[in-house]
Amino acid sequence: GWSVMERLKDNPQTRHIPVHFMSASDLTRDAKKMGAIGYSLKPVNLAELSEAFKKIQQFITKTLKKILLVVDNELRFEEILDIVGGEEVQTLLAETLTQATSHLNKVAFDCIVVEIDVENGAGIKLLEQFCHQENFSQIPVILYAHRELTSAEIKLLQQCDEHITVKAVRSQERLLDETTLFLHQVEANLSQEKRKMLQMVHDKEAILRHKKVLIVDDDMRNIFALATVLEDKDMEVLIAENGKEALEFLDNHPDTHLVLMDIMMPEMDGHEAMQKIRAQERFCKLPIIALTAKAMKGDKAKCIEAGANDYLSKPVDTDKLISLMRVWLSR
Numbered sequence: 001g002w003s004v005m006e007r008l009k010d011n012p013q014t015r016h017i018p019v020h021f022m023s024a025s026d027l028t029r030d031a032k033k034m035g036a037i038g039y040s041l042k043p044v045n046l047a048e049l050s051e052a053f054k055k056i057q058q059f060i061t062k063t064l065k066k067i068l069l070v071v072d073n074e075l076r077f078e079e080i081l082d083i084v085g086g087e088e089v090q091t092l093l094a095e096t097l098t099q100a101t102s103h104l105n106k107v108a109f110d111c112i113v114v115e116i117d118v119e120n121g122a123g124i125k126l127l128e129q130f131c132h133q134e135n136f137s138q139i140p141v142i143l144y145a146h147r148e149l150t151s152a153e154i155k156l157l158q159q160c161d162e163h164i165t166v167k168a169v170r171s172q173e174r175l176l177d178e179t180t181l182f183l184h185q186v187e188a189n190l191s192q193e194k195r196k197m198l199q200m201v202h203d204k205e206a207i208l209r210h211k212k213v214l215i216v217d218d219d220m221r222n223i224f225a226l227a228t229v230l231e232d233k234d235m236e237v238l239i240a241e242n243g244k245e246a247l248e249f250l251d252n253h254p255d256t257h258l259v260l261m262d263i264m265m266p267e268m269d270g271h272e273a274m275q276k277i278r279a280q281e282r283f284c285k286l287p288i289i290a291l292t293a294k295a296m297k298g299d300k301a302k303c304i305e306a307g308a309n310d311y312l313s314k315p316v317d318t319d320k321l322i323s324l325m326r327v328w329l330s331r
Contacts, residue, residue, distance in 0.1 A: 002034075002317065002320050005019060006034070012187040012188070012195070016184045016186045019036045020037060020039070020040065020055070021040070023042060029165060032140065033167065037055065038055055064088060065111070065183040066091075066107060066108065067109060067183065068100065069092070069115075070094045070097070070112065070114040071093070071144075072115075072119060076115055076117075080175065083179070084175065084179045089183065095118070097119060097129070100114075104135075104139075110139070111139065111179060114126055114143050124143070124157065128160065130163075131159075140166075140167075141164060145168060145169070162301070173197045173198075176197050176198065177197075177198060177201045180198065204326055205233070207326050208233045208234070208326065208329065211236070211257040211258065211329055212235070212238065212253065212257050213236070214258070215227060216260065216270065217241070217262040222262070222291075226321075233322070242266055244267050246259070250277065250286075254283075259286060260289050260321075261273060261274060263293075270290060270292070270303075274306040274307035274308055278307035287331075288307060288309055289308065289309065289310045289311070289324055289325070290303035291312055292311070292314065293313070299311070312324065
């Protein structure tokens with residue numbers, strides 16, 4: 001299902017088609033971030049299925065999409081409007097968090113774009129509000145940051161990611177990509193300039209090609225399996241068998257683009273290794289995806305707290321791993 005969804009959303013001819021997931025596993029947030037409009041947990045009864053089709057029908061018949069722009073800088077507003085605006089999109093501006101909340105209480109929005117520095121850097125605080133309000137938490141949010149996020153902002157963003165569908169972007173191309181995804185816009189109806197921007201974003205092989213990845217795992221079978229997949233994507237693979245070796249490798253290869261970190265290892269486990277990596281200023285932005293054989297409740301939160309950007313349980317779904325790697329490398 002994940003592979004089918006990724007192919008649908010990568011194809012400009014099918015990207016706008018609404019998708020509703022059905023699964024025995026509760027991965028609602030992951031599905032929503034990929035652009036799904038709904039998610040049902042199996043077993044699904046007839047009433048739930050009927051409600052899902054009703055929602056899809058309403059979505060299809062809704063031709064005008066509404067988007068809330070939370071920004072107080074005029075130049076930044078014009079920049080965002082130029083990217084997300086269009087004949088099929090109605091935009092509403094909020095220059096303060098209070099205005100944003102007021103608009104949200106009155107209008108049913110399809111997407112929200114929050115400029116990180118609205119009200120002197122209070123944009124991230126608005127995400128916190130969404131986490132605690134059920135009616136707001138269902139709306140996908142795009143955090144537009146034209147600068148590097150601080151460590152505190154990254155940590156808060158990761159916490160919010162557990163409760164709301166939120167994506168952080170730093171370029172106009174990525175802003176366009178995520179808004180067209182959440183609004184389910186037909187790419188053929190966009191301007192030629194915007195279509196070219198989307199083509200650049202979706203050159204997925206280029207995102208991976210020649211990137212240096214460090215695999216940290218004490219099981220050679222896992223290493224071989226992962227390395228084979230990554231090398232087929234023309235990626236350069238480094239291997240460390242524990243956290244201590246990982247730190248040594250990063251010292252010798254500070255140009256590493258991404259780390260795949262196993263958790264249960266001898267000498268130094270993944271949690272400790274990630275904490276030591278994040279303690280170094282030069283690696284504070286290095287993407288780390290944690291891999292663990294345990295799939296217990298609280299594991300993801302523990303990994304994020306230690307410094308991971310994302311988390312996958314073993315056995316690793318390689319399609320989902322590659323998809324996650326593309327997301328983090330494109331940032």
